[in-house]
Each structure stands twice: as structure tokens, then as C-alpha cells.
Amino acid sequence: SYELTQPLSVSVALGQTARITCGGNNIGSKNVHWYQQKPGQAPVLVIYRDSNRPSGIPERFSGSNSGNTATLTISRAQAGDEADYYCQVWDSSTAVVFGGGTKLTVL
């Protein structure tokens, strides 16, 4: 079955750039989607198909995907960006797969 690997936690200083990775075998050949989940709230889509932002998502959020790693980049990090972030792909053998999630802390 297909697996996605994320770091458990990432810390970033206020106003700096955070990068959250999502590793998977040849993930560059798949469409990667990213979700933000704040405590007590439902997930929110922040990036779809590797690098596209839904309406209402700040330009500070961007994504890339190549080889075995997809990356969510949050520029000029704000306190309000503190959340859990999940990557997700569709795989022909496993159907929908989520990464284990990364807790982002803004210092």
C-alpha cells in the first residue's frame, strides 16, 4: 500500500518561511493536496494539485512536488498559521491516502 511520510512537527519564527514536506515513492507523478486543520475545526483545503490555491487562501501558501517529495511552503508565517497540516494523494492500489500530519508551531 502507498504511504506518505510527514515530519511530526515543524517550527518557524514569526515572519519567516516554513516548509513542510511529504514523502512518498515517486510522489512527483501524483497530484498532491494539502489541508490545514486548527484545533476543534474541520480540515480546510489550502493547496490542490501540487501548487494551486483555492480562493480565499493567502498567496503566502504555495506548494511544489517533484521526485519523492512534495513541499508546502508558508511564507511570512503568522501566529494564525499554527495548525496541523496534512498532505493527501490518490493511489490506484490504496485509493485515498493521507500523510500522518505535521504540527506547525510559530515561535
Next chain:
Amino acid sequence: EVQLVESGGGLVQPGRSLRLSCAASGFTFDDYAMHWVRQAPGKGLEWVSGISWNSGSIGYADSVKGRFTISRDNAKNSLYLQMNSLRAEDTALYYCSAAAGPDDAFDIWGQGTMVTVSS
């Protein structure tokens, strides 16, 4: 307003059954594939099951295959999850979510309904 509202959760004993419902509004329900995603307390997201717009394609996670059944009623803008032979490890917040296609992102989420399996 685009909305998904789940219902039907609660406390249930191991081995018993429960049926979850999800009511959609504010968008064209039958344009979307629908999914159930769950989150155990303090844990990450786990996909449970998905169904295509016309019910022609259905999938399940291995952890629920043979026990859970997903269905939808496009005339009622509703999604369902019949959960049988429930186990303690099925305890989670169950989210209903919509995706435009089989490889598309989940761009609409409900607030979830909690299922607790305990004696």
C-alpha cells in the same frame, strides 16, 4: 452557503451498528464524489470510504471493508455510512467531504459527527 452537516453519531457497544448521514446544501450534490474521513481522538486523518457521483464507483479502506457500506441519494442530497460490527478502534470523529472527481481534492468538509464504541 455551501454546507455539509453530519448526523447519527453517538455511543454504541462493540459489535453493534450505527448509520451516519450527511446532508448537503448550497452546491450541486450530484456533481461531486463524496467521502467519509475519520479522525480518532488526538490522531490524524484517515480515509474511510468514497462513492462516485452516480454510485458507480465505491471504495473502502481495508480497516472497514466488509463492515461499512457507503451509499448516497442524489434526490435527497444525502450521503450515508452504514457501520456494522463496530469495534473500539472505530471510535473517531467522522467527517463527510466532497471532491469534484476521483483524483480531486476534498474541497468541502462538514464539521463531523462523533462515534464512540465502548461497552
